[in-house]
Structure formats: structure tokens, C-alpha cells
Amino acid sequence: MKSRFITFEGIDGAGKSSQIAAAVALIESRGIPVVQTREPGGTPLGEKLRELLLHESMHLETEAMLMFAARREHLAALIEPSLAAGKWVVSDRFTDATYAYQVGGRGLDEVRFSALENWVHPHLQPDLTLIFDLDPAVAARRLAGTGNAPDRFEREKADFFERVRNAYLRRAAADPCRVKVIDASQTPDEIRKELQEILLESCFQ
Numbered sequence: 001m002k003s004r005f006i007t008f009e010g011i012d013g014a015g016k017s018s019q020i021a022a023a024v025a026l027i028e029s030r031g032i033p034v035v036q037t038r039e040p041g042g043t044p045l046g047e048k049l050r051e052l053l054l055h056e057s058m059h060l061e062t063e064a065m066l067m068f069a070a071r072r073e074h075l076a077a078l079i080e081p082s083l084a085a086g087k088w089v090v091s092d093r094f095t096d097a098t099y100a101y102q103v104g105g106r107g108l109d110e111v112r113f114s115a116l117e118n119w120v121h122p123h124l125q126p127d128l129t130l131i132f133d134l135d136p137a138v139a140a141r142r143l144a145g146t147g148n149a150p151d152r153f154e155r156e157k158a159d160f161f162e163r164v165r166n167a168y169l170r171r172a173a174a175d176p177c178r179v180k181v182i183d184a185s186q187t188p189d190e191i192r193k194e195l196q197e198i199l200l201e202s203c204f205q
């Protein structure tokens, strides 16, 4: 079976991290080797860039370029070799997050975003992207419930997350074959079931 690159997206607190483990377990249960990773991060250098990105204030274009720098390393060191070796790759975020957060949330120029995307991965796109779609007010309540200290992005206000959410939905509308939207207000069990159905239909054929 062809290797698959699957990405999970959504605003902070939408519940995607909780479902990634279930997706990885389902893939493994079919005897398929799978690598679980995340962005920004996924490599030793990428994890150092993640620390800077989540905690240091910086110019918007610096932020966008560092996201893509971490991604370039991630593709070269982990994603591309894993796919070439026949493994599946499941990533907590990829380039749709830069579109949603830096273009949608912060107002990065779309032409510059596209230039970076075309430079860093002119041909590769995820085979399947799952967007966890949720009202920012509900996501904020879920995040508050974790008791974790919020990072630079999680401290943003509701209107920022509303723009991020809408940018994700635009990305989904532009590429409905690749990008599936999941209603993240459902219970974890309902979401797991829907996720399983999407994976069965899109990937296990």
C-alpha cells in the first residue's frame, strides 16, 4: 500500500492531540509502520525553533520564515525519508497551520506565504488533512481546563482564533478532496468514530 502523509489541524484546544493517538493506533493495527510527529518541531533543530516560536516575540515575517525553516528540516530529516521507506507519517500540524495562523490570524501577505510554500515543498502535499473545527469560546474553555500555562499563541484573543478558524475553512473549501472538516464539538467517542470512517474511506484502499 502507498505511504500516506496525514496531518491534523485546528485552533488551539480543538482536541486534535487527543485524537492523534487513536489514528496512529488504528494505522498500526493494520500492520503499517507509522511515524508520529509535530510542527513546529519533529527534529532536534525543529524542537529548538519551536521553543523560540512559542515563547519569543518576533516580527510576523520572522515567525513565518522560522515556521518554514523548521518545516524544511522536518521534510528533509524525517517526513521524506519516512515516506520513501514505506512508512506512514502522521503530523500534528503542517503548512495549513501557517496559512491559518500567520495569514489568517496575523495578516501575513498571501503572496509571501505562497512563495515560501512553493520553495519549501513545491510538490508534496498531505494525502489527507483533518481539520478539527470548533467555536473559539469552547476551545478556550477546554484549554483553561487543562491548567497548562498558555504559550504565545494560546494567549491570543477570541477574534484571532475566529480568523484562524475561518482561514482553515477557506483552505478546506479550496481543496475538499484532501482536507476534511470534523465537527470538534462532538464527544471524543463520536469524533474517534468519524475519524475512523474517514481513514477507512480515504486511506485504507
Ligand SMILES: Nc1ncnc2c1ncn2[C@@H]1O[C@H](COP(=O)(O)OP(=O)(O)O)[C@@H](O)[C@H]1O
Pocket: 010, 011, 012, 013, 014, 015, 016, 017, 018, 019, 132, 142, 143, 145, 146, 184, 185, 186, 187, 188, 191
Ligand atoms: N471532544 C472533546 N470534548 C471535550 N473536551 C475535549 C474533547 N477533546 C479534547 N478535549 C479536552 O480539551 C483539552 C484540549 O485538548 P487537546 O487534544 O490538547 O487539544 P489541541 O491539541 O487541539 O490543542 C484537553 O483537556 C482535552 O481533554
Ligand SMILES: Cc1cn([C@H]2C[C@H](O)[C@@H](COP(=O)(O)OP(=O)(O)O)O2)c(=O)[nH]c1=O
Pocket: 012, 017, 038, 039, 040, 067, 092, 093, 094, 095, 097, 098, 099, 101, 102, 151, 153, 154
Ligand atoms: C505549524 C504551525 C504552528 N503554529 C502555532 C499553532 C499553535 O498555537 C502552536 C503550537 O502548536 P501545537 O503543537 O498545536 O501546540 P500544543 O502542543 O500547545 O497543543 O504553533 C503556527 O502559528 N504556525 C504554524 O505553521
